[in-house]
Amino acid sequence: xxxxxxxxxxxxxxxxxxxxxxxxxxxxxxxxxxxxxxxxxxxxxxxxxxxxxxxxxxxxxxxxxxxxxxxxxxxxxxxxxxxxxxxxxxxxxxxxxxxxxxxxxxxxxxxxxxxxxxxxxxxxxxxxxxxxxxxxxxxx
Numbered sequence: 092x093x094x095x096x097x098x099x100x101x102x103x104x105x106x107x108x109x110x111x112x113x114x115x116x117x118x119x120x121x122x123x124x125x126x127x128x129x130x131x132x133x134x135x136x137x138x139x140x141x142x143x144x145x146x147x148x149x150x151x152x153x154x155x156x157x158x159x160x161x162x163x164x165x166x167x168x169x170x171x172x173x174x175x176x177x178x179x180x181x182x183x184x185x186x187x188x189x190x191x192x193x194x195x196x197x198x199x200x201x202x203x204x205x206x207x208x209x210x211x212x213x214x215x216x217x218x219x220x221x222x223x224x225x226x227x228x229x230x231x
Contacts, residue, residue: 092230096127096212105134106205112136112165113180113198116207120176125169125209127216130178132165134205139184141194149226156192159203160184163191169209172219172228179219 102123106115116130139160142151167180182200183193217230 094214094217096214098210099128099213100125100211102207102209102211104207104209106202106207108202108204109137110202110205111198112200112202112205113178113196115202115205116178116180116209117176119207119209120169120178123211124176125211126171126176127214128169128209128211130165130167130169130180130207130209132162132205132207134162135203136160136162136184136205137201137203139182139200140197141182141184141192141200142197143194144227146225151195153197154194155199156184158186160186160192162205164193165196165207167196168217169211170217170219170230177219 139156142153163183163185165182180196182196185191219228220231222229
């Protein structure tokens with residue numbers, strides 16, 4: 092599956108200390124009606140919650156990290172799921188000893204400092220639907 096898009100708008104911004112990253116980004120996307128595009132970010136968090144999709148059990152395994160972590164990479168795409176704007180975000184975080192952890196970003200990941208870029212595309216957004224082969228909600 093492949094679609095071609097044109098860049099419509101580009102946003103740069105930051106989220107306040109203590110903000111839940113996922114909720115903060117969802118708010119920005121809703122306010123500016125961005126349903127199609129990509130996003131990225133850098134900074135650090137005071138704690139994080141991540142998930143790993145176990146293909147064998149077809150379930151997400153969630154884990155909390157109650158420590159300050161550096162955001163090495165945060166990247167995602169924006170589409171629709173259940174008629175709602177849906178950011179799908181993965182991140183790699185580093186610990187004080189420079190060990191890296193990563194996974195699917197979940198709510199309850201709180202900003203220490205965070206700067207982001209959003210590139211909004213012009214065109215019909217992808218819509219996520221359940222995929223029987225993987226057990227995931229993928230672009231249809």
